[in-house]
Amino acid sequence: MALLKVLLLLLGLGVSVNSAVSLQKRIIGGNYCDKTGRLFHVRLEGMSRSHRILCGGSLIHPNWILTSASCWTSKTGWINVAKLKVHPGTSKPRIPRIKANPVVYASEGSQHDIMLLKLPIEVSDVPLAQLPDCSNRPKIGDTVQLAGEGETNNRQISNAVAATQLQCVDMPVVEATHFLPTYGHVFSAKAQNKDVCYGDYGSAVMFKGKIYGVISPGGTDSECHSPVSIMDVCEYIGWIKTTIGSK
Incomplete structure (x- = not known):
């Protein structure tokens, strides 16, 4: 996962940010995903x-x-x-x-x-x-897991580079489903010193082993942002099942 604030922290400490490898070692709030999960x-x-x-x-x-x-x-x-x-x-x-x-x-x-x-x-x-059980959607305060391959040091979405390994981060839901103009039905997650950024969009947001969300830019392409806007899969589950031919 990615966190823009780490750049300011590294600069303040006088640490070089020229190396992508050095930045990957200093990502705040994320850990390498379990090797047996997220194979999808x-x-x-x-x-x-x-x-x-x-x-x-x-x-x-x-x-x-x-x-x-x-x-x-x-x-x-x-x-x-x-x-x-x-x-x-x-x-x-x-x-x-x-x-x-x-x-x-x-x-x-x-x-x-x-x-x-x-x-x-x-x-x-x-x-x-696994598609979600929409009778048991995550509520405010529930913890969801986000993941992605975005790099901390790349603010240019047009030249994104993948991190060395998929990284996961847990965040509590802070805002229930609402409609965001030009984006659609979203809910939000936020945690101190945790964030997502370029390269992470489109990745799954998981709750109790099922996919309940898709990470979205949520209205800004200028910088990493918080809270994270998440497309609410349950709001689109009928369309998804009809399109893919699933019952």
Whole structure:
């Protein structure tokens, strides 16, 4: 996970911030994810000749990835790929190119920041993220787990670089589901000295072993922010199940 405040801390201590490795050792609030969990995590990359966008995603069906709509670039000259088996990094990632058009949720002519991507091949050897039990949604004060591969030292979303390992962080929910204009239905999580940043968008927010949220920029692309805006998967569960053909 990423935390912008660590840059100011390191500068104040006179520590060099030129090395990505040195920064990864000083991330505040995050730890390496358990090697047996989050095997469904997907690294999404959009690439052009001069830029690269990094995001996370979750395999929720053998053919479908759930992520943030902010993670897709359809401009001419860009290539979008999905890297499976990036966690825990014990095997070589599989990299299918995403050829199908993304399916973005839309209501009354407005798109929300949640998206499904259909893979060109069916995946049979990666565990799937479990969809939520929406009768038992996280409430204010409940702890959810966020994860991502964003790096602390990269504020440019157009040139994001993946961290060496997937990192997880626990945060309590501080705001219940509400509607955020231009983004959609979100809830929020926040904890002192913990945050997410570029490269973490689209990754799963877990509660009791199930995916209840998708990390979203939540209205700002200028810097890492707190509290974290999370797309509420339960608000879109009907659309998700209809799209992927699940009961």
